[in-house]
Structures are given as structure tokens and as C-alpha cells.
Amino acid sequence: MALQKLAQLNSARVLGILLMLTTQGVSAEVTVSMKDVVEVQLGGTATIQCTPRFSEETNTVLVQWFIMGLDRRERIYYMDGTDSVADNGTEYTDRISVQEEDYTLAISNVGLSDERAFICQVGGMSAGNGENRTELRVYDAPEFPEIEGTRSGLSITSKELQKVASCVSRNGYPEPQITWYKNRSPLQTEDEKTEVMAQVTREASGLYTVSSSLLYKVSKEDVNSTFYCEVSYRMPGAELMMDSRVINVTVHYPTLNVQLIRESPKGLVKEGDEVELRCIGDGNPPPPYTFHKLSPSTEEEEDLPVDTDVLILRGVTRVDSGIYRCKSLDVETYMEMSSELKVVVNYLDPIVLTPSGSAELLLGETLTVSCNALSSQETRVDWMKDGQEMGRGSTLTLANASFDSAGDYICKVTVPAVPGLHRSSSVRVSVLGDPVVLQPVQLEELEGSKVNLTCKATGFPEPSISWEVSGAKDYQEVAQHVDKNTAVSVMSVIVTPDLKITCNASNSLGSDEGHFRITLISVTPASPSSTEGSGVIIVGIIVGILLLAILGSILYFLYKKGKIPCGRTGKQEISRADSGKDDIVVEMKTDKTEEAGLLQGVNGDKKPPSDQVTMETPLRDKHKTAFSRNRRTVAPCVGRLRFLFISFLFFFGVVREVHRPTELREREKERKKERKKERRLKKQNGPSLILTAPSTPHIVPY
Structure with a gap:
């Protein structure tokens, strides 16, 4: 069957050729329309259209597709009215197909070798024949470009162009183009400062790899310049x-200037600081630096062992003050540059106090303390005691010293211009004086009761307290405490009629004593007559209370029944005639009691006609007036009850005062007198502990 079909196909081909040959002399014509170029991406499917136009109608159409070889063309497809087949033995046998409707050729899996001319030949028997061709273009996008900058720096002193970077674009078709940019602007190869070297390599796959190197003459302004390459290529229907x-390049340029700066501390330098000096040059790479210190007398250089561009001076003193110098030598130009900086180390010497350590003075004397310290800057002196500021200046005067003047005085010297530069020292001042016993309190206690007596004394040296007790068998010292210039002792004793207690305070300068006064409270047994009198008074008070309660109840009951006219009114007429004037008469009437009128007239309620007030004002004469009205008389029952209650309280107070023993009244009077006396003593003998004022010994109750 295959052989038979092949024989038929060959006979048809022969017949078609014969027909074409026999019709060559005929004037019929066939026109074939095709695109000049068809573009396709590598690996895609290409479609090439073939559109014939016949000058005469024909029943049989013969279509053949050819490719152009090196020296001849080769048929790859044949189609007539009955058969449509791809030629065997060609590279397109399994990759092409032709549509019977419009004779369009489709090529699948397009490769680089498919980039050639494809010819479509159409024969119409007696209608004649014609052909046309289309060039197939194949494209493939390259890989992302790779750029690599030069690893070594570029010197601006070089007279030749230096390689800045290289750019590679791999596996593109057709070969891509590479353009160089600096700071987003394309570099022109016509410039003497720019040169581009390109290299194109065709890989075994048929794709192209393009390499490009940029040669450029850099300047100092290129320190911050950026470079990159751009790859342009074509794809079907577009330029991409x-x-x-983006890369930066390292630009080397010589050092022309050197500057020595102090990086720390930021403010003035003081003893104990860490000073950091840095040498800065304007070249790249930085040249090596050396540090030196100038001698103040000979100006000779003292080499300082430093291997970097930073000189660190730790724990500086005033000896480190002076002029420092740094030098640099450029390795390309062999030029030497230097810079100097003066360093001043501020200081504050230890404080000198006069007197120093401690000082003693007698009560009422005057002491002057001086505080001085040498410094490289202006100083300020402050005096402190117990956290409070006592004064400012190099001297402190304690006039009329008192016990409160004693203590530790701190002299603080600061240098305002140099933060953190300060010193302090202290002197202990002791005020010597006889002990002073604060006046003991006066007590009133029952016989046989136990009391605690407190003795407080001030003085320096610290006083010691002793007790003298007579007339008591049971007593003991329960507490003793000494704080600065004050001593305190507490004695516990049983109160007796013959009790006498004295508190003694003494030191090396003298002594003082204080006496405790204890007044006994005696309880006198009540006599039978007084007992009977008290009982009669109590019974009288109870009977009076009962009578007042009964009387109040009766009054309240009569009030509720209306027997007592509390707040009622009576009708009265008041008339007044004034000769020579008209008379005006006003009459007020009511038929009910005032209580009822008040109850019904509250909150603006309308009163009945019987409760309304009628007023008649006949005008008799222009200059005479007469008034007639009802005047209300109010009798408040609540006021009567209040009067009865106050009378009862007054009666009860009088009875209580008469019944109270005379000795209690006398004792209260004495207590009032003692309290007045104590307040008067406090006002007269108040404490005076100001440094500039004399302090007078005094006794105040404790």
C-alpha cells in the first residue's frame, strides 16, 4: 500500500510539472503575498503565511514549500488537491505542518538554524503559478549582566587609563550590546578619558557571550562616583x-593637608582626664603619621611611640601640658606635612584649711576658718554644715559660738570653668561650755504612784548626769543616752510625801543641777454629813428632771389638742388720725385661726373665700390717713420648751459646782497658773543657735 501511494504521489507530481510546463505560454498569472520578515523566540513556534491570488479561476491548486540552502533550494512540503505531505529526509520532516485553508506553514521548536528564507510556490494549472519568500528571524534574551570593579584603587596621578570595571552578558542571540554609565549618564568613548574594550564569543550552542571592559582616567571628584553597565538586546517586536x-571605585589621591585635633574630652582638660588626639589628612589612602611633643625650653621634638593616627594620653597631669605635633609623609609625592595643637591641663591643688583638722573654742567666743587652694582657673569656695549652705568665700567666721555652732564644716572649692574639677576638706569645730540642765517639769501625782523623771543637760565635753534622791525607797535609773552635746537620763521613782529629787550634770568645765517638784494629790474621805448632803442633792436633781419631763409632756399634749394657742392671732384694730391729712382706712378680716390659714395657704394654694383678706381703702382726704388692721401675736411653744431645757442645764451646773470639793477647785487654779508661767518662760528664754548671734544659757521645761 505504501509503495502504491508513493507511486501515485510521484505520478501526480509529474503531472503537475507537465501542466505547469504546458501552461507557460499562457498569459494567466498567480500572485503570492508573504511577509518579508517573521520574528520568533528561540524554542517557540513560527507561523509563515502564504496567500495566493489567481488571475483566472482554477480547480486544482498545487502548493510547495522550499528552504534556501547554501547553493540551492530544497523542498520540504508538498500539497495538491488530494495529497498533503512533508518531504522525507529533511530537518523539518517532523516539525512542520501546512493548513489546507490558507497554506500557512507552522514550524515548531524553532532553533537558531531555522533563521533562513522560506519560499512558498503556488501553481494553478491553466491559471499559471507564482512564488514569494519570508525571512525567519530567531531571538533569545541574554542572562543578567555581571559587573566586577577593580580590586585595587585608582590613582589620580596615573598618566594612563586604568581599568575601572568589566561587564559580561552571556547566552544571547543575536549578540547584545553593552553601554557604560557613570552617575546615570552614558560614557562617550570618543572622550580621551574613556575607552571601552569589547569581546564577542559564540558558544557551542550558537548563542553569543559579550564582554566589555571600561578604561577610565579618574579624578578626585570620582570618590563618590558610581558606575554600571547596560545590556541592550532585541526580542520579537521589542527592543529591551x-x-x-551599581559599583563604587576606590580613588587614591595624595595628601596635601594635615590637621591635628582633640577628639576628647570636648571641654577643657583637667588632671586625671584621658586625652585623645587625632591626626587627619586629606589624602587617600591616609599616609603614616608620627607624633611628637615640643620641649617648652628648647623646642626640640620628643618622639611619642604611636603606630596609628590617634595619640591617647591617659591620666594627664599639668606636666602633660604643651605643644603636640603630628607629621605625615606621602608615599607617592614624598611630601611632608605637619600640624600642631596646644594642650592645657587645668589643675586644682589640695585645700589648705586654717585651722585644720579640728578647732575648739569656748561658748560665746569667735572663730575664723580660712580655706584656700591654688588653681589654673578662677575658683569658688562654698561652706556646708549638715547639708546646708553656711556661706561663700575663702573665710568663715563663727561669732558668739553656741553649742549649736559645733559640728563638721566642709569647705568645697570648685572651678566653674572646668566641670568636674573640685576638691573638699572639713574641719571639726567643738564649742566648750559648762553643762546646763533644762528645768525639770512640775508634776502632780497621787501618793504611791510610780513616775518616770527625765533630766536633760547640754554642754561640751559631754556632761555626765547623776541623781540625788531622798525620801524614797524604790527608785532606779532606767535609761541614759548621750547625743553630741546633750545627755539624757530617766529615773523611775515611787511618789512619797517626803520625796526630794535633784538632777546633777557636770563636765570638766563645771556643773549644774535641776530640782524636780512633785505635788501630792491627797484624797479626803467624805464625812457622813457630806454624804447625806450629796444624796439629797442627787435625789433633788432626779426629781427635778422628772418634773421637767412631766411638764414638757403636758405642754405638748395641750398643744396637740389645741388648748394652747401657739401662733394664733387675735383681731385688733389700729387707727391713726393725722390732722391736716387725708384718712386711709385698711381693714383685714379672717374667719379662721391663723394656724388653719397657714396650713391651707402653703405653696401658693388658693384659699377659700372665708380665708381671704379684704382691704378697704376709702380716700377721705389728701393729707389724712387712718389704718385699721389685725395684729398677730405669736406664742412659740418650742421657745418655751427650749427655755425650760436651758433652765435645767443651768440648775444642774450650779448644783455640780457647789457640790465639787474645794480642794479640786484650788488644784485646777494652780494648774492654770503653772501653764501660764511655762508659756511666759518659753517666750522669754527661747533657743538662740544662729552662728552670728550670741547664745545665752537657758532652762526650758523638757
């Missing part, structure tokens, strides 16, 4: 571009 990453 890809940019590489």
Missing part, C-alpha cells in the same frame, strides 16, 4: 535593556 548593579 537590562542594567547591572
